[in-house]
Amino acid sequence: ETINLNEIYSFLLEVVPKCGQVIRDAFYKEKNVTDKANYADFVTETDTKVEKILTETLKVKYPKHNFIGEETTQGKVQFTDAPVWIIDPVDGTTNFVHKFPYCAISIAFYVNKQAQIGVVFNSIRDELFSAIRGQGAYLNGRTITPSGVTELNKSQIITEFGSGREGEHLDVKVNNMRVLIEKCHSLRCLGSSALNTCYVACGASDLYYEYGIHIWDMAAATLIAKEAGCTVLDPDGSELNILNRRVLVSTTKELAQQVISLIKPVIYESD
Numbered sequence: 001e002t003i004n005l006n007e008i009y010s011f012l013l014e015v016v017p018k019c020g021q022v023i024r025d026a027f028y029k030e031k032n033v034t035d036k037a038n039y040a041d042f043v044t045e046t047d048t049k050v051e052k053i054l055t056e057t058l059k060v061k062y063p064k065h066n067f068i069g070e071e072t073t074q075g076k077v078q079f080t081d082a083p084v085w086i087i088d089p090v091d092g093t094t095n096f097v098h099k100f101p102y103c104a105i106s107i108a109f110y111v112n113k114q115a116q117i118g119v120v121f122n123s124i125r126d127e128l129f130s131a132i133r134g135q136g137a138y139l140n141g142r143t144i145t146p147s148g149v150t151e152l153n154k155s156q157i158i159t160e161f162g163s164g165r166e167g168e169h170l171d172v173k174v175n176n177m178r179v180l181i182e183k184c185h186s187l188r189c190l191g192s193s194a195l196n197t198c199y200v201a202c203g204a205s206d207l208y209y210e211y212g213i214h215i216w217d218m219a220a221a222t223l224i225a226k227e228a229g230c231t232v233l234d235p236d237g238s239e240l241n242i243l244n245r246r247v248l249v250s251t252t253k254e255l256a257q258q259v260i261s262l263i264k265p266v267i268y269e270s271d
């Protein structure tokens with residue numbers, strides 16, 4: 001199979017805005033919420049609906065491709081060299097449920113375990129972040145660049161508590177925040193891994209790290225961040241492995257190193 005990335009990308013830019021409309025139509029209405037792992041981890045009928053539309057539409061056009069989706073993948077993720085779509089229909093489901101306008105469709109296309117295309121679309125605020133490998137990163141068609149901040153004491157950092165409520169995990173996360181707040185301008189918890197990453201990519205924040213996220217939260221946005229020129233790593237400073245449930249995205253490697261030297265890890269079972 002010959003893969004034409006520009007053709008796939010154009011098709012994606014037809015499909016994703018339609019799904020964004022589905023999210024927007026549901027945004028201010030009452031939602032049907034079902035718990036997943038605990039009371040703070042849930043799914044709505046919109047998550048399920050958007051994943052179904054995306055998967056079914058792409059399967060008709062690309063019948064040989066594989067799919068990994070937040071709401072359909074069960075058990076261990078099968079991440080191989082085969083062409084695969086990695087989908088989070090609503091990244092920031094909690095925000096979606098609470099009408100906090102910071103949630104997005106995240107969709108990525110990988111071949112040989114390498115990101116080829118990433119699209120992150122916040123349809124509530126009409127922000128479409130995108131990248132094709134080797135072709136730069138864009139917000140609504142315009143090139144984006146990170147802030148370039150190198151010093152922790154001039155930086156704004158985003159991190160998250162995540163949906164887990166295990167006491168030991170929360171203690172480490174709170175302590176990391178405690179250590180950082182003494183040294184940076186500000187800390188933010190905004191609720192969408194994909195958008196947090198894109199906000200660092202476009203210079204709206206300087207660094208984002210999180211423990212406990214999944215492959216579908218980071219698959220698209222990490223390509224966008226790399227294409228924008230960000231440093232994207234495992235929060236221990238090693239190379240990122242998108243199955244390992246953690247990420248650090250920084251505007252510069254200098255800032256990344258300062259944060260890496262201060263934070264302690266929270267270990268989760270890999271995807």
Ligand code: LIP
Pocket residue numbers: 070088090091092093094160161162163164191192193194210213214217
């Ligand atoms: C969310 C992530 C966020 C994390 C949440 C949740 P979802 O993804 O984007 O960074 O803190 O716990 O995992 O579940 O809304 O797609």
